[in-house]
Structure formats: structure tokens, C-alpha cells
Amino acid sequence: MNPEDKIIDVKNLWVKYFTDGQEISAVNGISFSLFAGKTLGIVGETGAGKTTTALSIMQLLPKVSGKITDGEILFNNKDIVKASEADMRVIRGAMISMIFQDPMTSLNPVLTVGDQISEAIKLHMKLDKAGVEARVDEILELVGIPALRKNEYPHQFSGGMKQRVVIAIALACDPMLLLADEPTTALDVTIQSQILDMMDDLKKKLNTAIILITHDLGVVAEFCDYVAIMYAGEIVEMGTAEDIYESESHHPYTIGLFNSIPNLEVDTDRLNPIDGLMPDPAELPAGCKFHPRCPDCMEICKSEIPDEYEVSTGHKIKCHLFR
Numbered sequence: 001m002n003p004e005d006k007i008i009d010v011k012n013l014w015v016k017y018f019t020d021g022q023e024i025s026a027v028n029g030i031s032f033s034l035f036a037g038k039t040l041g042i043v044g045e046t047g048a049g050k051t052t053t054a055l056s057i058m059q060l061l062p063k064v065s066g067k068i069t070d071g072e073i074l075f076n077n078k079d080i081v082k083a084s085e086a087d088m089r090v091i092r093g094a095m096i097s098m099i100f101q102d103p104m105t106s107l108n109p110v111l112t113v114g115d116q117i118s119e120a121i122k123l124h125m126k127l128d129k130a131g132v133e134a135r136v137d138e139i140l141e142l143v144g145i146p147a148l149r150k151n152e153y154p155h156q157f158s159g160g161m162k163q164r165v166v167i168a169i170a171l172a173c174d175p176m177l178l179l180a181d182e183p184t185t186a187l188d189v190t191i192q193s194q195i196l197d198m199m200d201d202l203k204k205k206l207n208t209a210i211i212l213i214t215h216d217l218g219v220v221a222e223f224c225d226y227v228a229i230m231y232a233g234e235i236v237e238m239g240t241a242e243d244i245y246e247s248e249s250h251h252p253y254t255i256g257l258f259n260s261i262p263n264l265e266v267d268t269d270r271l272n273p274i275d276g277l278m279p280d281p282a283e284l285p286a287g288c289k290f291h292p293r294c295p296d297c298m299e300i301c302k303s304e305i306p307d308e309y310e311v312s313t314g315h316k317i318k319c320h321l322f323r
């Protein structure tokens with residue numbers, strides 16, 4: 001693929017929050033890129049910096065407390081870190097859309113689903129009234145909802161159908177990039193799988209690039225072409241889905257994540273969680289940020305930040321074990 005065709009190219013991104021005299025290091029020098037029609041899964045525990053990464057791409061960090069302190073986010077070859085709010089209003093919704101975790105809170109209870117889908121279409125697409133209506137019908141059918149239900153309100157839809165409506169709103173203007181922040185977490189398992197299948201189908205039809213944020217390695221296995229494992233604001237391992245699921249070489253944190261997934265074929269009384277907690281981003285440990293929890297920790301890990309090592313083409317691991 002031609003590097004020019006990258007939809008998004010994040011380079012050495014640093015994001016901090018400043019609250020109550022504290023400096024919180026939420027994202028610490030991450031880089032990744034994505035082509036049209038491909039999906040990147042960003043995986044990690046709560047507090048890893050996944051959502052901050054998505055909000056940085058949308059330029060929706062809290063105005064007073066959140067700040068991108070270094071790095072570039074090239075979207076369609078333009079650095080949107082430097083974009084004005086007026087430029088971002090054109091990009092957001094039309095070229096980059098975001099699906100949030102909970103469909104119950106993403107929808108307005110007093111507007112029909114048709115009105116909510118048409119809002120973005122009216123704002124970004126130059127269509128007359130009949131054109132807007134036709135686009136609402138088309139996008140509802142695309143996500144598997146009969147168009148005649150467009151005059152109903154969110155409370156008349158089940159949880160899974162509400163999330164389909166949220167996806168319809170996000171896709172209404174044919175975005176080049178879709179950010180999906182835990183889009184199936186609030187849904188039960190069978191509905192999760194239907195929604196993921198539908199997103200996969202839409203990705204192929206519309207050639208949309210998708211960044212899927214999740215803590216669930218199972219969801220990523222089904223859906224993603226590339227995977228980035230995030231810990232304490234850093235990408236500690238990145239590669240193709242095959243690299244993450246089939247390679248023998250892994251960051252100790254990735255191994256910990258895999259070990260904490262319940263295995264239905266093994267009879268066990270207890271799950272195997274990673275010891276300890278994610279560090280406080282206001283007081284990150286020196287050296288490797290995973291060292292207080294790492295079963296393989298060496299002396300060097302406590303003082304020196306590991307470099308990123310390419311263990312096979314495109315499969316990168318940030319750990320002293322791979323020096």
C-alpha cells in the first residue's frame with residue numbers, strides 16, 4: 001500500500017491533563033497508522049489512555065484541562081492538531097465519527113431516531129429535504145432497521161437496536177474514519193456479536209477505516225486487522241492480528257491479558273488476573289511503566305525506559321527482554 005493512502009497517521013502523540021496543580025500523563029508518545037477499509041483494535045485496561053487517544057483524534061479533549069503537548073495526528077495527510085475549531089466542525093461527523101460506549105446515553109430521548117440521524121446529514125451534506133429523507137431511509141436499512149421505524153423514539157428500541165441507531169448516526173455522512181469506543185460493552189453477548197458482524201460488513205461495503213477501542217481481546221480477534229496493546233499511556237506491543245494471536249513473542253503485559261481470559265476447556269476455580277493495578281498517571285513509575293507488576297522484571301527495567309524492538313516485520317514490542 002502507498003503510505004500516501006494512510007487515512008490516519010499518529011506520530012509521537014503526547015497528551016496531558018492539568019488538574020488541581022497535578023500533571024497527569026495520559027498518553028505518552030504513541031505512534032500508529034491505518035489505511036482505508038482496515039481496523040485497528042486498541043486494547044488495554046481502564047486508564048491505559050485508549051479513550052484519550054480517541055478524544056485527541058476528534059479534538060474533543062476537555063478544553064481547560066486536556067492538552068496535546070507534542071506530536072502530530074495526520075488525517076488525510078493534514079495535521080489536525082493544528083486545525084482550527086471551524087475546520088474541526090467540518091471534519092467531525094462528516095469525515096471522522098465516533099461511537100460511544102453506551103447507546104442509552106448517546107441518544108436524545110425526545111427526538112425521533114430519524115431526526116437524530118438527519119441532523120448530521122443536514123449539517124454536512126448538501127441535500128434538499130427529499131434527499132435528506134432518502135439518506136435517512138438508506139442508512140437505517142444499511143444498519144438493519146426498517147426505514148418506516150424512523151419516526152419512533154429511542155425508548156421504543158431494544159439495546160441492540162439503539163446501538164444500531166448510534167452506528168447509523170456515525171455513518172450517516174460516509175466518514176473515512178470511525179472511532180468506536182467499547183461499542184458493544186453495554187450489550188449482551190449475542191447482540192454484541194450481531195453488532196460486530198454488522199460493523200464488519202459495513203466496513204467492507206463503505207471502505208471505512210475503524211479504530212476499535214476495547215478491553216476485550218476476544219472482540220479484537222474476531223474483528224481487527226491490526227492490534228495495539230496499550231499500558232499506562234504507551235503502546236507496548238503492536239502488530240497484525242496474527243502477530244498478537246499466533247506469535248510466540250509477546251510483551252509480558254500482553255501475556256498477562258491473555259492469561260486473564262477465562263478458558264472454557266480448563267477446569268479452574270479462579271481466574272488468573274495480572275497482579276497489582278495500573279499506575280497512577282500522575283505518578284508513573286521510572287523505567288518500564290509495567291515493572292511493578294511484571295513477573296519478568298529485571299534491574300534495568302526499574303530505571304531505563306525500554307526501546308521498541310521489531311521482533312518480526314511490523315510486530316513491535318517495547319520491552320528489555322527483546323534487546
Ligand code: SF4
Nearest residue numbers: 288291294301319320
Ligand atoms: Fe517486564 Fe522489564 Fe519488559 Fe517491562 S521491560 S515488561 S519490566 S521485562
